[in-house]
Amino acid sequence: MIILTFAPQNGFFVIQSAGKPNMYPVRIISVSYSSDLLRTQSVESPLVELIKNPKYPFMNITASYIRRKLQGYYATQEAGNLSRLICCEILGQQAVDYYLGKDIILSVKVEQELESILARLRNFEPIQYILGEARFLGRTFRVAPGVLIPRPETEELVEMMLKELSPVSRVLDVGTGSGCIAISLAKELPESQVTAWDISGEALSIAADNSKVLQASVRFEQRDVLTYEPCVTDCYDVIVSNPPYITEAEKQEMEHNVLDWEPSLALFVPDTDPLRFYRRIAVLGLEMLAPGGKLYFEINRAFGKDTVSMLYESGYRAVRLQKDISHNDRFVIAEK
Numbered sequence: 001m002i003i004l005t006f007a008p009q010n011g012f013f014v015i016q017s018a019g020k021p022n023m024y025p026v027r028i029i030s031v032s033y034s035s036d037l038l039r040t041q042s043v044e045s046p047l048v049e050l051i052k053n054p055k056y057p058f059m060n061i062t063a064s065y066i067r068r069k070l071q072g073y074y075a076t077q078e079a080g081n082l083s084r085l086i087c088c089e090i091l092g093q094q095a096v097d098y099y100l101g102k103d104i105i106l107s108v109k110v111e112q113e114l115e116s117i118l119a120r121l122r123n124f125e126p127i128q129y130i131l132g133e134a135r136f137l138g139r140t141f142r143v144a145p146g147v148l149i150p151r152p153e154t155e156e157l158v159e160m161m162l163k164e165l166s167p168v169s170r171v172l173d174v175g176t177g178s179g180c181i182a183i184s185l186a187k188e189l190p191e192s193q194v195t196a197w198d199i200s201g202e203a204l205s206i207a208a209d210n211s212k213v214l215q216a217s218v219r220f221e222q223r224d225v226l227t228y229e230p231c232v233t234d235c236y237d238v239i240v241s242n243p244p245y246i247t248e249a250e251k252q253e254m255e256h257n258v259l260d261w262e263p264s265l266a267l268f269v270p271d272t273d274p275l276r277f278y279r280r281i282a283v284l285g286l287e288m289l290a291p292g293g294k295l296y297f298e299i300n301r302a303f304g305k306d307t308v309s310m311l312y313e314s315g316y317r318a319v320r321l322q323k324d325i326s327h328n329d330r331f332v333i334a335e336k
Contacts, residue, residue: 060103061114063087069118085127086117124256136180139187141210146202147177148266153324154242157298157331158184160322164294165238167191172288174225174241174281175199177266179207179218181240186216195236197223200265226280234288242298243277244269274303275310282314282334289336297332304329 063083070079087093091114093104106114120130128134128149134141136150137158143149158181165171165185169192173182176196186194196218198204204220211218225243246267251259258267269276278297285295295316299307304321311319316334324330 060105061111062101062103063098064101066114066118070121073122073124082121082127085131086114089131090114090117124260126257126261129261134178136178137184139184139214141178141180141183142206142213143178144202144206145261146200146263147206148262150178150180153330154181154298156324157181157240157242157296160331160333161185161238161240161296162188165189165192169193169237170235170290171195171238171240172197172236174223174239175243175266175277176207176220177203177242179210179216179220181242182207182218183211183214183216185240186211186218187214190217193219195219195221197221197225197228199224200263203263203266225277225284228284230284230287235290236288237290237293238296239281239285239289239293240296241277241281243281245274245277245298245300245303247271247274247300274300275307278307278332279310279314282311282316285336286315291336293336295332295334295336297334298330299332301328301330304332307332 063080066083066086067079070082073079074082084098087098087104088095091104091106091110093102117130121127126149128143129145132142132144134143134150137155141150162185167189169189171182171185171189171192171194173179173185173194173196176182176198179196182194182196185192194217196204196207198207198220199222201222204222207218208220210216211220244265244267246254246269248268249271251268278299281297282295285293289295295311297307308319308321311332311334316336318333318335320333321329322331322333
């Protein structure tokens with residue numbers, strides 16, 4: 001018989017077979033109780049009998065326990081989504097077992113880590129910052145409070161660009177943040193030359209790390225787009241930007257997990273000049289874009305028509321305003 005006893009120093013179980021103990025990480029898949037025994041099916045090993053060690057208790061939790069801990073802080077659906085992420089992404093539960101409501105057995109150490117995560121969530125820290133990563137178009141990007149968390153709308157922008165761009169393009173991403181736009185374009189258009197700007201050194205460091213991990217060819221440069229003066233070597237076929245576009249007046253409508261945690265530098269513009277970044281990028285585009293080159297903007301849905309008018313007045317043509325999947329004005333494309 002194989003006997004497993006809990007080893008609290010590292011959260012593993014000790015397998016004893018023929019009197020020889022061996023440390024072995026066991027993934028608990030299903031559990032049923034008797035008075036002293038737990039029966040468990042491991043991914044790595046056959047059915048085994050696990051003896052509870054009363055000196056070192058461990059905890060059983062379910063997704064419903066996590067949802068209860070988040071009640072009053074998040075809407076029911078969001079609490080459910082967070083519960084699934086914690087169980088499957090952090091605690092390693094299989095998705096099928098999560099949806100069946102099966103228990104997860106935690107060591108004391110892991111249970112303490114779980115409670116710390118729940119406390120951070122009750123303080124409205126985004127789950128992506130807790131995980132240290134976010135998904136974007138099928139790839140995993142490192143994120144931290146120094147960069148915005150990538151949004152589904154930005155995925156739509158990149159997907160649109162991939163349908164329209166030449167496979168050999170010179171692309172500039174202004175305000176790259178985590179690098180999700182630039183890196184995704186570089187990976188999907190490997191013959192293109194992709195450059196990415198950001199004013200934040202912290203953001204550029206995170207973006208460069210993501211580029212290295214994902215093996216993308218992107219040139220990163222620290223630039224303040226509001227003051228940068230182009231040089232003769234600045235020539236692009238495409239400029240894309242998802243710049244700050246939330247007005248100060250809109251702060252009161254924002255969720256705590258955005259307002260309290262994501263970088264203000266990447267979010268807000270003055271109420272008196274909501275198009276300041278778009279206007280400046282449009283001016284730079286007239287100098288830096290090749291003839292027929294294009295601007296791609298993600299925008300504040302409240303200023304779609306204003307952005308279109310500004311671009312026409314600046315001398316661009318074929319300006320179009322497009323909606324996102326939620327039917328909000330979200331993207332503006334213009335041709336030099």
